[in-house]
Every structure is written in C-alpha cells, then in structure tokens.
Amino acid sequence: MRSAKDFFAPLAVGAPPPVREIPFTPSRMIHFFDPSNEKMVAKAPDIAKKVDVLLGNLEDAVRADNKEAARAGLVRVGKESEFGATQLWTRVNSLDSPWVLDDLTTLVTEIGDKLDVIMVPKVEGAQDIHYVDRLLAQLEARAGLSRPILVHAILETASGMANVEEIAGASPRMQGISLGPADLAASRRMKTTRVGGGHPGYLVRTDPVGEDLSEGRTTYQQDLWHYTVARMVDACVMHGILPYYGPFGDIQDTVACEDQFRNAFLLGCVGAWSLHPVQIEIARKVFSPAPEDVRWAKRVIAEMGDGTGAVMIDGKMQDDASVKQCRVVAELADQLAARDPELAKEYGNE
Structure with a gap:
C-alpha cells in the first residue's frame, strides 16, 4: 500500500507533478466528433467556438477499420487548431482493446500539450485508473510535458458502479466521471434498448378509485437513472471531482433530452455529452443557472x-x-x- 505522503509524487522520473485540486473549468457540454470523418474534422475549429469541451472520439462510434484514421485525424486537429478557452479531450479505446496502447502513446507524445483530459471507457475499478495513471506519467516524461493530462472515467458496467467510490479516488489525475447508460444497461441486464432517458414501462400508478381496478388511475413515468446518477454525484463530490450525465441517444426528441439533462443538473452534474449540434444549445441552457x-x-x-x-x-x-x-x-x-x-x-x- 502506498503511503499517503507519496500520493502526489510523480509516477515516473521527469513526469510533471500531479495536480492537488481539480480546476473547475466550465464543461456544460462535451461535444463528440469522429476524427476519421474529414467533414467533421474540417468543422472542428468552428464547433470549438460554440462548446466548452471538444472531444475527439476514438472508441465505439468509430469502425474498427477507421481506428487509425481517427487517431491520425485527432493528431491533425490538435496540431493545426487553436482552441482558446475550449478544452480538447479524447475518448480512447477500451483498455482491453488492441488499439488503446497506440491511442495513448501517439496522442500523449504528439499532442499531449494540447490535450486536457483523456476519457477512459468501461472502467471496472481502481486498477484500471492505476494502469492509465502510470502509463501517462511515463509518456508525459518522454514528451517533456509540463502539466499532467487528467483522466475521466465512464461508468458503463455493474462492476464500475459497485466500485464507483474507489474509482473516483484512484488518482490525483481523476477529473470526473460520466454516466454511460447504454453499456451500463446491458451490463446490468436492464430491459431497455434506449440510450439514456426514461422508459414508459418504468412507472408508478395511483391507487384505485373504485372496484374497477383500471378506471381513473393515473400513471407517471419514472427515471431509470436517478439512483445511478445520485450515487455517481456523491462519489465525485466526496473526492473533489466532477460528475457528468452522458449521452442522450434520441437526437430528434429535444424535449426529453432537455428534461433528462435538467434532472442531472438538479442532482449535481456539471454537464452532459452532446452527440449532435442541436444538443449543444440544450446543454448550454440547462447547465447554466436561470437568471432568476x-x-x-x-x-x-x-x-x-x-x-x-x-x-x-x-x-x-x-x-x-x-x-x-x-x-x-x-x-x-x-x-x-x-x-x-x-x-x-x-x-x-x-
């Protein structure tokens, strides 16, 4: 077991010292783009002006035969663009994939000075963060970086949910945690095929008003993710890091998207993912307190x-x-x- 005195020591000779407090930089929307898509790459500088976080996605939404192109595209964006106050993040491939080692090695050594946060999918426990923590320190030392790159975990498995408190406190690099509802639903064997949001079958019903058990009874749809988000928020706040709602998959249903984002905001989340430009303004509106x-x-x-x-x-x-x-x-x-x-x-x- 490491001594508490060593917790803020660099994990590699020549690596920058770990941060002692996670800075709160507005991150109301984490906007995803596919760096293997040339049209998206071309639009990235303009999109960056409209969002708090621009994230180059290398994981699930990118086809296997486009992984290398996505990685190269993100390096190009990092080298050729200036982002001002907008943060540049990436979501690398999962730690059990054949691509993640090249993701981390290439990105840290090529554009590590531009990257603010690396998002790690399907984190199961503190051991996953410890692996990434040590590897990043070695790569930062090789690249001569002056500041550490922070780490963001995605809560996507039942094991990750059970270990969320230890994940949140696994490293000084931990910037925050996002809910990944689709993968988490599959891991839990939940019977929903939606990406985030509620479900009409998950409801409560008012008591019967007479002998007819079906007459005059009102139903109210409930939030499948209330417990999960609340527990994630508590774990994050306990360790001084930031909680986020993840994706809302029904791009056309902007009303339900706004409702789900607002639920997360009221529970303590600081932002959410935006998968389409229409969700950028929803996140900006919801995660900014109302003037009144x-x-x-x-x-x-x-x-x-x-x-x-x-x-x-x-x-x-x-x-x-x-x-x-x-x-x-x-x-x-x-x-x-x-x-x-x-x-x-x-x-x-x-």
Missing part, C-alpha cells in the same frame, strides 16, 4: 450578511444552509459568466 435563480441566490447571500442566524425573505425562511445552497448557484454563475459574455449580461456580471 441567480438573482434570488445573490439576494439571499446579500441579506444574510455573515451567513449566520435566520431571516425571512418574501415569506420564506433563510438560514446558513440556504446561503450554502445559494452560493453553489451564484459561484457557478460567476464562473460561467467569465467565459460567456451573454450570460454575464443576463446575470448582471458585466
């Missing part, structure tokens, strides 16, 4: 003074717990306003 909520939060903070005691504001009792809740909203608004001029105007942060 920001105004209320700032009012409570101002009227509470030093944050102790209790006051009545518009007939509602506010105390120290209220101030803590309001600071979450107000601080997020300040962080987003610093990046987004339109939000700065709406929040009164100009």
Whole structure:
C-alpha cells in the first residue's frame, strides 16, 4: 500500500507533478466528433467556438477499420487548431482493446500539450485508473510535458458502479466521471434498448378509485437513472471531482433530452455529452443557472450578511444552509459568466 505522503509524487522520473485540486473549468457540454470523418474534422475549429469541451472520439462510434484514421485525424486537429478557452479531450479505446496502447502513446507524445483530459471507457475499478495513471506519467516524461493530462472515467458496467467510490479516488489525475447508460444497461441486464432517458414501462400508478381496478388511475413515468446518477454525484463530490450525465441517444426528441439533462443538473452534474449540434444549445441552457435563480441566490447571500442566524425573505425562511445552497448557484454563475459574455449580461456580471 502506498503511503499517503507519496500520493502526489510523480509516477515516473521527469513526469510533471500531479495536480492537488481539480480546476473547475466550465464543461456544460462535451461535444463528440469522429476524427476519421474529414467533414467533421474540417468543422472542428468552428464547433470549438460554440462548446466548452471538444472531444475527439476514438472508441465505439468509430469502425474498427477507421481506428487509425481517427487517431491520425485527432493528431491533425490538435496540431493545426487553436482552441482558446475550449478544452480538447479524447475518448480512447477500451483498455482491453488492441488499439488503446497506440491511442495513448501517439496522442500523449504528439499532442499531449494540447490535450486536457483523456476519457477512459468501461472502467471496472481502481486498477484500471492505476494502469492509465502510470502509463501517462511515463509518456508525459518522454514528451517533456509540463502539466499532467487528467483522466475521466465512464461508468458503463455493474462492476464500475459497485466500485464507483474507489474509482473516483484512484488518482490525483481523476477529473470526473460520466454516466454511460447504454453499456451500463446491458451490463446490468436492464430491459431497455434506449440510450439514456426514461422508459414508459418504468412507472408508478395511483391507487384505485373504485372496484374497477383500471378506471381513473393515473400513471407517471419514472427515471431509470436517478439512483445511478445520485450515487455517481456523491462519489465525485466526496473526492473533489466532477460528475457528468452522458449521452442522450434520441437526437430528434429535444424535449426529453432537455428534461433528462435538467434532472442531472438538479442532482449535481456539471454537464452532459452532446452527440449532435442541436444538443449543444440544450446543454448550454440547462447547465447554466436561470437568471432568476441567480438573482434570488445573490439576494439571499446579500441579506444574510455573515451567513449566520435566520431571516425571512418574501415569506420564506433563510438560514446558513440556504446561503450554502445559494452560493453553489451564484459561484457557478460567476464562473460561467467569465467565459460567456451573454450570460454575464443576463446575470448582471458585466
């Protein structure tokens, strides 16, 4: 067992020292693109201006015969583009695949200075993060990088779910965790073929109103992912990293997508994946606090003074717990306003 004193020591000679605190950089939408698709590669610089995170995807959505082209395409994007405040991430192939070693070796040595985060799919436990952690340190030392590349895990298996707390705390590199609902559903043997979102069969029903058990009873669709997201959020917050909702597969159903993203936002997630440009604006809207909520939060903070005691504001009792809740909203608004001029105007942060 490693000593706690060694936890923040580099895992390879010449590697940059690990970070001691994960920086919160707005990441409301992690926008995926296929680097093997020349049209998508050509559009990447323009898309980068509209998103918080641009992610070059090398894994499941890329055909096996396009893996090398995707890797080369991402290297080209990294070398030829400047992203400003937008982060550049990648999702590498799974650790049991024949492509992942080349993914990591090529990307870190070729564009490691441009990569902010490497997303690792199908993480089963801390052992997977430990492997990636050591390998990245060796590659960073070889490439002469001055800052460590962070790691993001995808929660896609029942084993990963059972070990989510140890995954979240497995390395100082851990930036966050995303829910991968489709693979997780398959791993759990859930009987849904949807990629995220609810299911009409997962419901509750009101009690009968008479002898006819079918008459006058209302049903309400429930969220299949409530428990999973809440547990993932707790694990992330416990270890000072960031939780994300993953993909919503029905691109046309923008209403349900917004609902699912908002559920995740209210539960504590900081962002979600966008698989199509139409989902970019949904994520921006949902994961940015509403201006009226920001105004209320700032009012409570101002009227509470030093944050102790209790006051009545518009007939509602506010105390120290209220101030803590309001600071979450107000601080997020300040962080987003610093990046987004339109939000700065709406929040009164100009």
